[in-house]
């Protein structure tokens with residue numbers, strides 16, 4: 001199934017796409033559906049049951065807060081990140097469903113963490129139930145947060161035809177990297193042009209597409225700039241201090257001292273990645289690309305491109321950045337359709353690994369590389385993330401996640417540089433590495449897949 005660039009690069013609220021963005025969206029969707037089925041006035045109580053990984057790490061990943069926001073009708077785009085929405089619900093023990101209908105709501109009682117049960121459909125499952133005054137169930141529905149902020153209702157999960165319509169509209173559908181390369185070769189077009197043609201078939205307005213791409217870029221920039229400015233301790237109880245402002249001051253000091261460091265670029269890339277990852281960990285607004293946990297990789301690699309990799313004869317930097325985003329979305333489509341971008345399904349390979357692969361391919365596109373070099377860069381980037389586990393301490397998207405964004409960014413840059421020095425021919429194809437990543441993820445024990453039951457999460461003493 002083709003996934004639009006705007007679904008891949010969606011705006012989300014931290015700290016986790018599968019545990020925050022998805023459940024927030026699901027809670028809102030549930031109420032919109034409920035409203036269609038029965039009168040909102042009849043609703044006296046709503047319960048939200050969070051299963052499996054959502055139950056186990058939901059607290060640290062901000063799922064409870066996200067669900068409450070979703071029930072209030074808040075979206076990532078319209079949310080005021082300074083508004084204390086949750087405090088009011090905690091204080092009054094009341095919630096205004098979709099900001100329309102007020103009912104009693106005790107977060108501790110009405111959001112239920114079912115840690116020991118995994119729903120059979122997916123590791124990130126939730127069931128929502130609403131009741132009337134007599135306690136009779138009015139409407140019950142299940143949702144699955146399948147990674148990257150994508151949500152499927154139970155109906156959609158079992159009936160893919162419901163969400164398949166988009167494929168009928170687009171001119172260039174592709175299931176594999178091999179097919180993608182064949183299509184662009186036959187039509188003498190770039191991967192970015194192919195994605196643009198597909199998007200045009202969906203929205204039919206090129207200016208609107210460019211505006212939306214530029215909006216995505218503006219949020220990527222905002223997340224870096226906000227993260228550099230903000231100081232203090234990250235929420236969640238690990239007492240982790242934000243490091244981006246400290247790194248920024250240190251880089252500035254070196255400039256002032258005329259300190260000659262050939263690896264200063266590495267410090268900049270670390271800074272930009274940390275800034276976004278810390279902004280995400282604090283519940284700020286980021287672009288979910290492909291997930292919130294890995295949201296620092298793409299913006300920092302784009303910033304690297306703008307500052308250090310634009311050729312002196314390049315006429316249109318704006319176009320190059322749009323090409324970066326469009327190309328990265330084609331790569332994300334391959335992972336989404338043939339493997340997974342959910343840490344709960346395939347470990348961190350699906351988050352930092354996929355972000356790294358997308359960024360490597362996007363950077364090659366922006367730098368004018370061929371489709372074969374793009375495929376090569378995306379393959380190299382994933383090859384060296386194979387086996388990466390997900391074991392966040394205390395379920396927070398902080399350790400190892402923040403530093404891992406910096407490593408993902410630097411690996412992406414290196415993969416692009418290696419690919420750009422080749423003719424695009426290589427031994428392992430992107431399709432093979434995607435297949436390997438998925439198999440590795442399936443073989444990985446669940447303790448290493450966003451449950452915080454293994455790895456660093458159990459070996460680092462929480463004091």
Ligand code: SF4
Nearest residue numbers: 293343348351390401
């Ligand atoms: S370890 Fe990786 S997959 Fe797991 S929460 Fe952190 S960034 Fe996401």
